[in-house]
Amino acid sequence: MYKLKTQPTDESVVAFIESVENTKKREDAFQLLDIFSETTGMEPKMWGESIIGYGAYHYKYESGHEGDAMLVGFSPRKARFSLYFATGNEKRQELLRDFGKHKTGKACVYVNKLDDIDTDVLKKLIDQSISYLTEVYGEENITRK
Template identity: 45%
Template sequence: MAAKTTWTDADPVGFIEAVSPQKRRLDAVVLLELMRRVTGAEPRMFGTAIVGFGEYHYKYASGTEGDAPAAGFSPRKAASVVYLNDGISAHENLLARLGPHTNGVGCLYLKDLDAVDLEILEEIVRRSYATLTSGTYGNRAAEG
């Protein structure tokens, strides 16, 4: 069963300019530049609220496969979400030094980028991107 890729033609910069509250918009500008630098890719919108960089192909044992951003973030009202589709557990040692955050299985929630170590965040994104773009990725974030 193949999942449908949901890249859109929406403008990521225009999307970020419309983000509120202002703090989330300012953090999104920082994340945009950080991910551009780390990935070497230009941003594209994935769905209606994810700014994605690069692409990776996944294929799970269940037969589900598709394409998704290899790095990405979403500026939400409560926090900026950084997607780590290789799984949070792959980055435990760096997360311990990142600063204030919460996380899910494949999501890192940051309420204030000024409070985290951006060099550590950059290394996390770099490692995740390298893992996801090294070939077809076969694990779900929970299996990372």
């Protein structure tokens, strides 16, 4: 059976951010930590070696595949920040129009630095993602820790 590679760990979020070599990226990561923590009201947790995630949801597809994933999160990658929000909702696309300078991948939103984006829109994206996942998977499948 397939097992998702990115699982929550007990590693220190602060120690991980402190290990980021680029000073500006490290400062931005601490700001993102504050924004995500305040907006979600949840404690950050390391997911795998390099993703800071908040909460979790349990999913189960019609195929029978199931697992757990973080509700929202971010990672200070070398090239740019990866921001993790739920996909599949038109509201996300609407919010991204006013987000600022970014690129999108299949599941991630990529930004070079915090100064490139509107942090008020970031907070709305975080809230929207959690609301959408709660609506799709049900409150009973959401962990807000």
